[in-house]
Amino acid sequence: MAENLRQLRDRRDSVATTKKITRAMELIASSRVPKAQRKVRSAGPYAHELKRAISAVASHSQEDHPLTRPVTDPVRPGVLVITSDRGLAGAYSSNAIKAAEELTASLEDRQEIKVYLCGRKAIQYYEFRERPVAHTWSGFSDAPTYQNARQIADKLLADFLTPTEEGGLDEIHLVYTHFHSMLIQQPRVMRLLPLEVVDYEEGEESGEPEEDEEIFHQFRFEPDAASVLDNLLPLYVANRIHFVLLQSAASELASRQRAMKSATDNAEQLIQTLSRKANQARQAAITQEITEIVGGAAALTDSTPEE
C-alpha cells in the first residue's frame, strides 16, 4: 500500500513539473504573438506602396513580362510549404502539411511536382517518407526576417525563370497558415507565380481605399516602363513571401500558445485527480493501520488468561 502511495506522489510531482514547463511555454508564446503581429503590420506600408506602384506600372504599360505571363498548359508546378521548426504547436504543422498534400493530389495530372519546404517539421515529414524535395530552408520559422524571404524568393525566381525544358517551373504555389485571430488560423493555398497583379488580395492589408488608381496615368519612367517593371516584380515576389512567412510565424505562435494552454489545463486536472488518489491511499493506509492495532490489541486482551 505504501508503495502505491509513493508512486502516486511521484507521478503527481512529475506532472507538476510538466505543468511548469507548459505554462512557461504558453507565456512565452503569448508574449511573442503581439510582436509577430506588429511585424506583420510594420511590413504593411511597404506592401501597400509596392502594390500601388505595380498597379500603376501595369495599368500604364501593357508590358509582357515573364513573371506575369499566364501559362496555358503548366507541366511542372512548384509547391512551397511553410511549417514550423519546432513541435508543440498543436496541429499547426500537420494542418499545413495536410493542405499541401491536398494541393499536390489535385496537381497529380501534371508531369512532375517540385516541392520546396520551409521549417523542420515539413522536412522531417518528407524525409521520413523518403519523398524527393527540391530545396529546404529552416531555422527561422518563429521570427522570419526579410533576408530569409529574399533567399527563398531568389531560389524560386531562379527556378521559375529556367525554361521548362531544362527543368524549370511554370507555376509556383504557396501553402501557408493565415492568421485570422488568436483563435483561428487557417492553412491556405495561394498561387505565387505567374503573378496576378490585379485583384490578388482580399482585405489583408489595412483596407485602404483604392480610388487613387488614375493618378498614375501620366508618369514618366526612367529608364523605361519595362525595366521599372523588371525591377518591381521580383521585389513583389519577395514581399509576398515575406508576408506569408510573417503570417505563418504569427499563426505558429498563436497555435503554440493554445496548445500549451490546454496542456497546462490538462496537467492541472491530472494533478487534482492524482492528489485525490494519493490522499485516498494515505487514508486507506492509516485506516488499515488502526484496524490492525485495534485488532492486535483486541486479540491480546482476548488471549490474556484471566487472573
Add this chain to the structure above:
Amino acid sequence: MAAPKPLHVDVVAADRQVWKGDAVNIIIRTTEGDIGILPGHEPIFANLVPCAARIITDDGKQEVIAVDGGYVAVDDKGHVSILAQYASRSGEISREGAQQDVDKISRMMDRNEFSEDDVHRLHLAQAQLLAAKHIAAQKD
C-alpha cells in the same frame, strides 16, 4: 508665384517604415544618374541604384538615408515614395561597421566566392558609407 507645397515623403523598407515627413528637396541616384526632386516635380517613376538619398526637410535639416536600390515615385500631388528592400537612416549607421562590411565582402568577391545576398549587402554597406561621409562633411 506662390511656392509649391512641400513634398510628402515616405521612405519604406521591406520590414518597416524608415522615415516619413515633408521635404523641400530630395537628391537621389537613379540608374540614369543623380536627380534632384523639388516641389512641383513632374510625376516620375525611376529605378534606383544603391546610394545615400539626401532629403532636405522643410525646416532646413538634412536627412540622409542609405538605400540598396528599389525605386522612387513622385506623383502629381507631391507625394514621393522611396521604396527599397533595405534602408537605414544615417543615425542608425556605424561607419566602421559599414567599412568592415565593404572590406569583407570585397575580399570575398576577389576570391570569387559570393552569393546574390553578399552583393546586396555590399551595395547596402557602400550606400551606408556614403551616407556616413555626407554626415561627416556636414559637421565640418
